[in-house]
Amino acid sequence: xxxxxxxxxxVAVIALVAAPLxxxxxxxxxxxxxxxxxxxxxxxxxxxxQGGMLTLGQGxxxxxxxxxxxMYLKLAEGGGLPDFMVWSGVEELPALWVPFAxxxxxxxxxxxxxxxxxxxxxxxxxxxxxxGAYFAILTQALAAAMVILLVGQQGxxxxxxxxxxxxxxFGQDLAEDSTQRGLYLVVAGVxxxxxxxxxxxxxxxxxxxxxxxxxxxxxxxxxxxDPALVKTVTFAASAGMAGLAGALFVPVVGIISPALLxxxxxxxxxxxxxxxxxxxxxxxxxxxxxxGYAKTALSEQFAGGWLYLQxxxxxxxxxxxxxxxxxxxxxxxxxxxx
Amino acid sequence: MPAFLNQLPxxxxxxxxxxxxxxxxxxxxxxxxVINMAHGEFIMAGAYTAFLLGDLLAALPVAFLVAGVMxxxxxxxxxxxxxxxxxxxxxxxxxxxxxxQQLARDLxxxxxxxxxxxxxxxxxVGILPYNRLFIMGxxxxxxxxxxxxxxxTKLGRRTQAVVQNRQLAATSGIDTGRVDMLTxxxxxxxxxxxxxxxxxxxxVGPALGTYYIVDAFLVVVAGGLGQLRGxxxxxxxLGLLNSYAEFWSDASLAKVIVFAxxxxxxxxxxxxxxxxxxxxxx
Numbered sequence: 001x002x003x004x005x006x007x008x009x010x011v012a013v014i015a016l017v018a019a020p021l022x023x024x025x026x027x028x029x030x031x032x033x034x035x036x037x038x039x040x041x042x043x044x045x046x047x048x049x050q051g052g053m054l055t056l057g058q059g060x061x062x063x064x065x066x067x068x069x070x071m072y073l074k075l076a077e078g079g080g081l082p083d084f085m086v087w088s089g090v091e092e093l094p095a096l097w098v099p100f101a102x103x104x105x106x107x108x109x110x111x112x113x114x115x116x117x118x119x120x121x122x123x124x125x126x127x128x129x130x131x132g133a134y135f136a137i138l139t140q141a142l143a144a145a146m147v148i149l150l151v152g153q154q155g156x157x158x159x160x161x162x163x164x165x166x167x168x169x170f171g172q173d174l175a176e177d178s179t180q181r182g183l184y185l186v187v188a189g190v191x192x193x194x195x196x197x198x199x200x201x202x203x204x205x206x207x208x209x210x211x212x213x214x215x216x217x218x219x220x221x222x223x224x225x226d227p228a229l230v231k232t233v234t235f236a237a238s239a240g241m242a243g244l245a246g247a248l249f250v251p252v253v254g255i256i257s258p259a260l261l262x263x264x265x266x267x268x269x270x271x272x273x274x275x276x277x278x279x280x281x282x283x284x285x286x287x288x289x290x291x292g293y294a295k296t297a298l299s300e301q302f303a304g305g306w307l308y309l310q311x312x313x314x315x316x317x318x319x320x321x322x323x324x325x326x327x328x329x330x331x332x333x334x335x336x337x338x
Numbered sequence: 339m340p341a342f343l344n345q346l347p348x349x350x351x352x353x354x355x356x357x358x359x360x361x362x363x364x365x366x367x368x369x370x371x372v373i374n375m376a377h378g379e380f381i382m383a384g385a386y387t388a389f390l391l392g393d394l395l396a397a398l399p400v401a402f403l404v405a406g407v408m409x410x411x412x413x414x415x416x417x418x419x420x421x422x423x424x425x426x427x428x429x430x431x432x433x434x435x436x437x438x439q440q441l442a443r444d445l446x447x448x449x450x451x452x453x454x455x456x457x458x459x460x461x462x463v464g465i466l467p468y469n470r471l472f473i474m475g476x477x478x479x480x481x482x483x484x485x486x487x488x489x490x491t492k493l494g495r496r497t498q499a500v501v502q503n504r505q506l507a508a509t510s511g512i513d514t515g516r517v518d519m520l521t522x523x524x525x526x527x528x529x530x531x532x533x534x535x536x537x538x539x540x541x542v543g544p545a546l547g548t549y550y551i552v553d554a555f556l557v558v559v560a561g562g563l564g565q566l567r568g569x570x571x572x573x574x575x576l577g578l579l580n581s582y583a584e585f586w587s588d589a590s591l592a593k594v595i596v597f598a599x600x601x602x603x604x605x606x607x608x609x610x611x612x613x614x615x616x617x618x619x620x
Binding site: 056121128129134152153307311312319 | 367371373416419420423424425426428429430432433434435436437439440548552553555556558559588589590591592593594596597600601604605608609
């Protein structure tokens, strides 16, 4: 019992106690950003690693969450219309924006909006037994369409620049170190709780069924289950996680824009999950944090070189270690014991 | 001339571009199940070939060879190890596409370059500019060539046999490895030709391929995997839909409308317009 929970407890202590004490505020903020990505990655680990649904559109759900939060933050500042609306000549607050002045509505929409979209899309797609590569391409097309829509609706969304310049969250000054530290703790806490909940889910009967659907959908159907339902629910859960991550991301990083949620960022997270190890939830989290860190560290030093490195890394991981870092670690451990 | 009719040639030429790109994809994605994200970069390679040669007609065969050889190398070096897990090819080839884009940026510079259109393509008939007509003609020629190859040549029939049942084809003495190589060479080469065509309607940049690749994959999904006539119909339909959706709503909503229509279409025909019937259980 203790041995089983020891790894998680160790990581939790490091993340919740050691990191806020040891890291300077700037680094802690970066870590909070990576942990937001890790929440999305956890959802991808569930949908793809366990359920076999290669979703290339998690950025869409992340964006819905992020924009919901950003709209609330813009309205909470007071002082009339949000700045970018003034710049693009909007004179009255659009009706779509009005309910987002309420924090409960905004936070609710950040999670329920993505869940609803995923339920509708999942029902339409999985009922018709559209799967595999088709599903991947459809989700990618959704991400592409979403970006074009956000860029085009300048007056509603802030266009290419998105939204930035947020000053306070629930009355707390966002520029203060203490606020940022608090935000970090919230993000880390949310990730921890979601990780435990997802792990529980995967180990339950439902989790077994999900893996069975991944490995032999038709066979599961012959046994009398409804694979479409299992997949839709899982897809919605992963969308909800991405939405929540987006909502946390906005106050932590201070910006949301189409460039953060298009085809490329969505794919990057899937690749991070692959690098970490898609079949283990811990691998998904680890991959997101490591890849996030690597991107910051390496792209600062050599901008173009990072793309070569990133590309080469994917090629190497996919060919040599399809189960990712976690898979490699498992192989090493087995090699030592035998 | 009503504005309504003006959209027709625009839609048709978008359709022709999509068709040229999707023709290559029906080979690599449709016939082999490989989701080649680097297909967009083969398009880009074809476009830069035209830029370097500076001559449209000479560029067509050269771009076919350049992109085809790139595809061949990719298939032999990496993709052939992935035939048992086709979804992973998507991530693998995306890595390749990142590297190729950066390579283009280092070789040709990040800013877009312009390929001067030949003088004999200036002007047009009525509302149809010659350059758009040329692209449509190229698409028609591509379809005919692919159709002749697949149905009238020995190699093409072997390709179809491998698509329908790989194991059975192998047992009948077909060297499936060689067929795969050839299929990938042709599919990638067609991307190069599409790239040359794209130089006629816009500037060339390292990210050229990424603008078209998602729509081109949608064409294959809507048309049915590996179905030539499906790809033709779906490309024209999506091209027209794109241009009319932009006309009736606005450009930012057009892609959302196209997406919704494709999803609605899949409710009626989940496997696309035309389906290869099979009793294989997945």
